[in-house]
Amino acid sequence: MNTLEAIATRCSTRRFANRSVEQEKLDAIVTAAGQAPSGGNFRGCHLVVIRDAKVLNHLAEIATECFAEMTYDENTYQSKKNSINLSRKGLYEFYYHAPVLIVVADQKSHPNAMADSACALENMMLAANELDLGSCWINQMHWLEEDARLRDYLEQFGITKEETITGSLAVGYADREDGLPNRKPFAKAPLRVDYVG
Ligand SMILES: Cc1cc2nc3c(=O)[nH]c(=O)nc-3n(C[C@H](O)[C@H](O)[C@H](O)COP(=O)(O)O)c2cc1C
Numbered sequence: 001m002n003t004l005e006a007i008a009t010r011c012s013t014r015r016f017a018n019r020s021v022e023q024e025k026l027d028a029i030v031t032a033a034g035q036a037p038s039g040g041n042f043r044g045c046h047l048v049v050i051r052d053a054k055v056l057n058h059l060a061e062i063a064t065e066c067f068a069e070m071t072y073d074e075n076t077y078q079s080k081k082n083s084i085n086l087s088r089k090g091l092y093e094f095y096y097h098a099p100v101l102i103v104v105a106d107q108k109s110h111p112n113a114m115a116d117s118a119c120a121l122e123n124m125m126l127a128a129n130e131l132d133l134g135s136c137w138i139n140q141m142h143w144l145e146e147d148a149r150l151r152d153y154l155e156q157f158g159i160t161k162e163e164t165i166t167g168s169l170a171v172g173y174a175d176r177e178d179g180l181p182n183r184k185p186f187a188k189a190p191l192r193v194d195y196v197g
């Protein structure tokens with residue numbers, strides 16, 4: 001698969017097989033994150049690769065608890081509203097039972113923290129596709145990053161007070177007959193592109 005194919009066939013995976021991911025594949029994915037560009041070559045991205053099912057379940061419990069307590073109005077971002085509504089019903093599953101969740105953080109003081117993390121996340125998603133793994137960007141850790149329950153829990157895995165949690169990535173084999181991620185993207189409207197010259 002060349003780069004353009006990896007880009008064109010990457011789709012979010014939200015159903016994962018109960019199958020662990022080989023260490024070599026995870027190594028390749030985190031290496032891809034490290035090869036992403038970063039503003040001023042700051043290279044402040046910090047990845048926490050969570051494979052422990054108990055930890056993943058506890059993160060899901062914390063997320064459900066936090067979202068269930070939130071309120072929303074008509075201006076609230078739709079995805080956040082969905083998270084709140086599902087959490088209130090006890091039906092919220094933010095990481096889709098993926099066997100791996102890679103939490104991404106960067107220094108709060110770094111003005112390009114989010115942009116650098118997005119580059120690292122995209123590199124990881126493309127690498128996962130190349131390696132026949134599904135992935136999905138999971139934003140909840142970022143939304144909840146100020147919550148003391150989440151902060152205190154993630155601190156024991158190395159996330160520091162100086163870091164902002166920018167996002168996370170669910171990774172694993174897709175729960176499909178052939179075990180491969182869906183590579184047929186839905187039709188996307190083209191972006192507005194203006195050429196000058
Ligand atoms: C910044 C960002 C945040 C996202 N957060 C979530 C999320 O929390 N949960 C989720 O299921 N998908 C999330 N996604 C995935 C998008 O929903 C998905 O990329 C979009 O619907 C297009 O589908 P595709 O990835 O299959 O092309 C996120 C994507 C981005 C770029």
